[in-house]
Amino acid sequence: MPHVSRFTFHVSRFTFHLSHLFSRVNAKRRLPRHWRIYYIGFTNVLVSSSIVSSTLGLLIKTRLGSVIQFGRISVKVASLTGILLSLRWCLSFFFAPILGHQADGLGRRFVLLPGLLVGVIALSVLATQDGFLWVGIAAILTAISSAAVSVSLDAAIADVASAGKRGKTIGIYTTFLDVGSAMGPFVSYLVSALIGARLGLERMYWAGVFLLMLGILASLGIKGVPDESI
Numbered sequence: 001m002p003h004v005s006r007f008t009f010h011v012s013r014f015t016f017h018l019s020h021l022f023s024r025v026n027a028k029r030r031l032p033r034h035w036r037i038y039y040i041g042f043t044n045v046l047v048s049s050s051i052v053s054s055t056l057g058l059l060i061k062t063r064l065g066s067v068i069q070f071g072r073i074s075v076k077v078a079s080l081t082g083i084l085l086s087l088r089w090c091l092s093f094f095f096a097p098i099l100g101h102q103a104d105g106l107g108r109r110f111v112l113l114p115g116l117l118v119g120v121i122a123l124s125v126l127a128t129q130d131g132f133l134w135v136g137i138a139a140i141l142t143a144i145s146s147a148a149v150s151v152s153l154d155a156a157i158a159d160v161a162s163a164g165k166r167g168k169t170i171g172i173y174t175t176f177l178d179v180g181s182a183m184g185p186f187v188s189y190l191v192s193a194l195i196g197a198r199l200g201l202e203r204m205y206w207a208g209v210f211l212l213m214l215g216i217l218a219s220l221g222i223k224g225v226p227d228e229s230i
Contacts, residue, residue: 033160034169036218040112041153042176043215047208048119048146050184052126053088055192055201056139057081062197063130084136088143095144100151108156112219115148119212127205149215 060068061077068075103111122141125134153173161169192200 034157034173037153037157037160038173038176039218040116040149040215041157041173042180043211044116044119044146044149044153044180045177046180046184046187047123047211048142048149050181051188051204051208052123052139052142053085054185055188055204056084058189058192058197059126059201060132060135062201063135064132068132084139088139091140091143092147096147096151099148100155103152103155108152108159109219111148112152112156113216115145115152116212116216116219119145119149120209120216123205123208123212127202127209 057077060080064077066077068077068080099111099115118141122138122145125138125141129135129138157170157173158166188201188204191204194200195203
């Protein structure tokens with residue numbers, strides 16, 4: 001369809017220019033630390049939290065059907081999705097204090113970078129694997145990844161904010177998180193409606209991999225020193 005081709009073309013151009021921009025900026029080290037944190041926080045919430053949570057039910061239904069058989073037990077997609085989403089939140093609740101303690105002891109990037117890498121791996125699994133076991137493991141890993149990135153960024157944004165502007169800086173950071181959270185369901189189902197659920201979800205997860213990899217590049221410039229340019 002013509003509109004799908006135009007949409008794909010514009011997305012490709014956007015991702016190319018974004019990648020080129022980050023490679024140039026990262027090489028010159030000119031991107032302020034707080035903007036790196038804004039970007040990673042936005043991407044983490046958009047991809048690992050919002051997109052995965054909002055599309056998990058559609059993903060299971062598209063690839064495995066409306067009813068999943070576990071031996072003699074039949075479980076509907078809605079129930080299974082609810083269980084996985086609850087498990088994601090419980091794991092985030094459990095791991096967040098542990099990961100936060102590690103971020104204080106080892107440093108923000110020692111928690112942030114592994115968290116982003118786990119997110120890349122988990123989204124790659126969601127994009128390529130059909131089995132329920134793989135989908136379930138990947139969904140759980142994205143929750144742990146999101147928790148690791150969130151706690152390290154929450155601490156880092158306070159670290160880099162200059163004195164007297166912490167409220168403003170954290171307010172902007174929170175706004176980026178809210179925008180990422182709001183965009184996830186809209187973008188996911190828009191793409192799925194344009195090019196079909198199976199292909200749309202696959203493309204969205206690969207796009208998430210790309211954005212998280214840019215986040216890894218952006219994280220290399222984050223240090224716990226106040227950024228007076230804020």
